[in-house]
Amino acid sequence: MIRPMQATDAPDVLALLAWMDDAPEREVFAPDARDEHELRGECEDRVCLVAEGLDGAVEAYCGLAPFRDGLVLEGPLGQGGDLPGLLARAVERADGLPVYAFAARDNLAAREALEACGFTPMHTTDFYTARVSGLARQARVPEGYVATDHLTPAAYRALYRAAEDAWSERLDWTDAELQAHFARDDVRLVVLTRGGQPVGFAELELNPEAARADLTYVAVHPAERGQRLGRVLLALAAAEAAAFPELRTLRARAHDHARPARALYAHAGLTHCRSVVTYLRDDTEGEA
Structure with a gap:
């Protein structure tokens, strides 16, 4: 019953x-x-x-x-x-x-x-993990770049929009919502700038109960790709997590179509740990 x-x-x-x-x-x-x-x-x-x-x-x-x-x-x-x-x-x-x-x-x-x-399968998301300490040892800011922990809402949206066409969720957030998000104790933002202009960022969510930091976004401007800035941001994010001894692992994710992210995690030494399929049932599709 x-x-x-x-x-x-x-x-x-x-x-x-x-x-x-x-x-x-x-x-x-x-x-x-x-x-x-x-x-x-x-x-x-x-x-x-x-x-x-x-x-x-x-x-x-x-x-x-x-x-x-x-x-x-x-x-x-x-x-x-x-x-x-x-x-x-x-x-x-x-x-x-x-x-x-x-x-x-x-x-x-x-x-x-x-x-x-x-329900229709939309995509598969793969999760990868590595020890925070090992990744953090690789943290270096390349010559000519500066690391910071702040982006204005406008600069964040612009980089978010330029980095990946499939991203859309944050573009609808107001300035106040973005500022409140990054003011949270469990959120960290690592930004790379060159010549005063933001060229990439990594976003972390800290999960002490699971002894883990989750890498929720990595963005590199298309004009700056090919210079391994993704690996730089990944290592800098791990160094940020390493400031909290209770966080032992860093976890990242990539959808099945995100081949550059998958390559980044593989080259950085992260290990695949799980895969989740996203489904959707939408009876409104096709309605006028």
Whole structure:
């Protein structure tokens, strides 16, 4: 039976989350909470559904949360149960909004259920990792360049726009939103300038709980490419993370079409650690 999640289901859903955590190939986008109180709070204002077995125990879970221009799917997560039926019920509750989903490339059960329910794979994102200390030892600012930690919102947008046509998310941010983002304690910006003009930047998000720094963006102006500035920015970002002893690894990501980023991480000695497929179900496509 598929029904809305109840407060008393929290222990069963937590058991499913623990089961997922035990094996990378079971990964899907899922609630962050790992205790009952936090899980109840996180699910309180969301559409959360479970599949109940014959014995009354929860066999599978999925949920919907706000994301970008629509919703993001949590799950489908289950050791059994009717995953396609659970997804179909979630889609009904999406009210026609676009629904994104994320699953490990090797999570075949979840991916088959998503595709059976009309979700289309958009791209695969590969993740790479390396020790912060090893990368930080390579940190050098080339002659003729200056490293700084500041960009005006206008300069940030211009470099962001020039560096990669596929990027668009930050272009809609206001000056105040950009300034607030870079004022966060867990965000760091490393900028290279030449002749007073910004030519590249690397952006970090610090995650002490995971002992990790995430390289969220690397941008090099097209006119400056071919001079290994990507590797320079990567090493400078690692040196920034090395100021925090609790951060032991640096993680970077690249979509399947981002061949220069993949080459950068390979040449810098990062190791591939996981792959995630992004899915979208968009019933609004083709509407006038």
